[in-house]
Amino acid sequence: MRESRAFDLSSPRAAWRDLSLQAAAWFAAAIVAGMFLWLLFDLLWHGAARVDWTFLTTTPKSSGRSGGIAPILASTLLILFVAIAVAAPLGLATAVLLSEYTRREGRLGQMIGLSLDVLAGVPSIVVGLFGNAFFCVWLGLGFSILAGGLTLACMILPILIRTTESGLRQVPDEWRLSAEALGMSRATILIHVLIPVAAPALIAGLMLGIGRAMAETAALVFTSGYVDRMPASFLDSGRAISVHIYDLTMNVAGGDKNAYASALVLIALLIIINGIAVALADRALTRRVSAA
Amino acid sequence: MSPCSRDARLFWILSASALIASGLLLLILVFLAKESWPVIQNAGLSKFMRSDGWYPTEGAYGLLPMLAASMAMSALAIIIAAPLGVASALFCRFYAPPLISRMYRWAIILLAGIPSVVLGLWGLTVIVPLILAVSPPGTSLLAGSIILALMILPTVALTTEAALAAVPMTYWQGAAALGLSKEATILRVALPATAASIYAGILLAVARALGETMAVLMVSGNVVQLPSSLFDPVRTLTANIALEMAYATGDHRASLFVSGLVLTALVLALAAGARRSGGQIVHA
Missing domain, CATH: 1.20.5 (Single alpha-helices involved in coiled-coils or other helix-helix interfaces)
Structure with a gap:
């Protein structure tokens, strides 16, 4: 043998x-x-040598070779704000419908879930193409922070819905039953029982989405644009930090020092956001265990 | 207000949101089709499947070189990333001391979170000069594949690790009772038991590689040509869209939407394959 x-x-x-x-x-x-x-x-x-308070608070000079990234940070935050302000309520509502009003193996839930999973698989640059055609041209928003934020909202919606849904599904059924036995309406149960319990999962999903959105470059090049001035309104074009890194690396000779510094700022922000997400997810887990 | 009507209103708000969220996919597909329709009508789809060059303003829409570049780069990336990813998972699970295993896992997760534009920056300033020293121009198919491999490696490693963690205890006990060596337990029990999930992870990683834009755009040179060697500069479908979309008009713009449709079809086919072989979509 x-x-x-x-x-x-x-x-x-x-x-x-x-x-x-x-x-x-x-x-x-x-x-x-x-x-x-x-x-x-x-x-x-x-x-590391270049990142300091002045770098974060001054405007870029000579196409970004010197100076700081203040307007770029402002544009990035505004784009993120738009994306979250749109995606969070939409995502929360859809997740509630999926977990509270449809059965997991039911036809409707399956169909919505499938469309979300497919959407999650669409390459980000293609979502960007859609954003350009729909938000910039068809809705007439032009290259603007609003258009960029809305495009990112489309991108982060699936992950947001899926994490929130799984957070809601982890709420034990006894809680819903006891709340109903107390005579609460479904709206009351949702607002006073389900959402508080699932909040850490919701925020964790939000943080994951923000991380994804902040790293996104390709779609923003042709939705929110290149302009590196301080944005005055949501309809101004604004340059996100990832686009700034790309532009400094590829189009500006001698820009790579500031590109490295901006990359470091971006990664630091992402690590902070990820840390918050992990901590919240852990907290959600321990809460669930102690409740059971 | 009676609680009943409040509940009904809540239900309508939720339904409307879900309708928007799930209709988004349809809206995206409709808009892609609508924007690419003029050029499909004028030139026909067959013109895109030729290799006589990409001069969309002059009516030459040969996507084939870029399609080939995308596929070659993703294939090469997964050839590098799959063995390293699976071996990383084995290392974490079976060989590393607990502290090193945790640190290594943390590094893999961090690697997964590094934005592609940052990897592109690093690739351009570190990897490309190294390749340049071997064979100019440096920005090449190979550089793109290496950077892509780094990007998709965490997907393979994390799905493999999750699959290994899900192998039932009885399998390990059975292997131990048979007196199998560690190597035999891993190669002949654990890996065959998790093959479907690992395969799904690899398909998802390839899908991600195909759809990746920024890193590839920055390190692979962007010359439209059929690659004949590893050191040739190439332009992928995604890089092409990112480079030209900001200024394209008319049929040129429409042809970029056609390339977007082709790309989406490819990526979704791979994702469907991953789903069928039992893989979970890992949002990593």
């Missing part, structure tokens, strides 16, 4: 194969970790 000898712990061949798989796993991990650390230290090395 040759086959079984290969599995036999005591045979030298099995021991050799054991060792080589272990070596392969360590080797692969070393490559990946090495690349990651290289990337991280390269960013810190080139960017």
Whole structure:
């Protein structure tokens, strides 16, 4: 029985194969970790010296080669504000409908869920094409912060709905039953029982969506545009920070120092947002466990 | 107001929202079709499937070189990322000491969250000069694949790890009772049991690679041509849209929407394949 000898712990061949798989796993991990650390230290090395309070609060000079990123940060925040202000209520309402009014295996729930999953799979640049055709041209918003924010809202809606829905589904059924036994209406149950309990999941989903939106570049190039002045209204064109990094790297000779600094700012913001999301998700979990 | 009518109103608000959210996909598809219709009507779809060049203002709409570049780059990226990703998951689960495993996992999650524009910046300033030293011009199919591989590796690693975590305890116990070595347990019990999920993870990773724009745009040179070597500069479908959309008009603009439709069809087909083989969509 040759086959079984290969599995036999005591045979030298099995021991050799054991060792080589272990070596392969360590080797692969070393490559990946090495690349990651290289990337991280390269960013810190080139960017950290430039990031300070002045960099964050002054306007870019000579196409961004020098000066800071204040208007870019402002545009980024405004674009995010639009995206969240639109996506959060829409996402919450849809998630409530999915978890409270449809059964998981029901036809309606399945259809809405499928359309959301497909939407989540559409490449972001294609959502950007749609945003350009629908918001910029058809609705006549032009290259503006409003158009960019609305495009991002389309992009983050599926993830927002799915996380909120799973948060709502984790609320134990006894809670709904006891609330109903107390004679509360469905609206009251929703506002005073379900939403407070699912709030951490909702916010975690929101943070994931914000992270996704902040990293997005391609779709914003042709929806919110390139202008690096301080935006005066939602209808102004505004340059998001990721677009700024792209522009400095590709179109501005000698812009890569400030590109590195901006990249560092972007990553710092993303890590903070992710940290909040993880903490909230953990809190949601412990709350659920202690409630059960 | 009676609670009943308040409930009814709540239900209508919720339904309207859900209608908007689920109608969004339809709206996107309708608008893509509407915007690409003029050029399909004028030139026909067959003109897009040729390789006689991309000069949309002069009526040459050959998407084939860019389609080939997109596919070659994604294929190469997954060839690099799949073994590294699966091995990363094995490392985390079976070989690393607990502290290193946790740190490594944290690094993978962080890597998944690094914006593509930042990876592109790093690729352009670090990877491209290295490739340039071997064979000019540096910005190339290979550079794009390496950066893409880094981007999609977390998807493969995290889905594989989740699948391994879901292998039933009885499998491990059975393998241990048979006296299997660690290597045999992993290669002949755990990986076959999770093959469908790993495959789904790989399909999702390829879908992500195909749809990725910014990093690819920054490091792969953007010359419209059929790649003949790893060191050739190429332009992918996504990069083409990002480069030309801001100023395109008329048939040129419409032809970019056609390329968007082609891209969407490809990506959704891959995602459907992943769904069928039992994979979960991981929002990572």
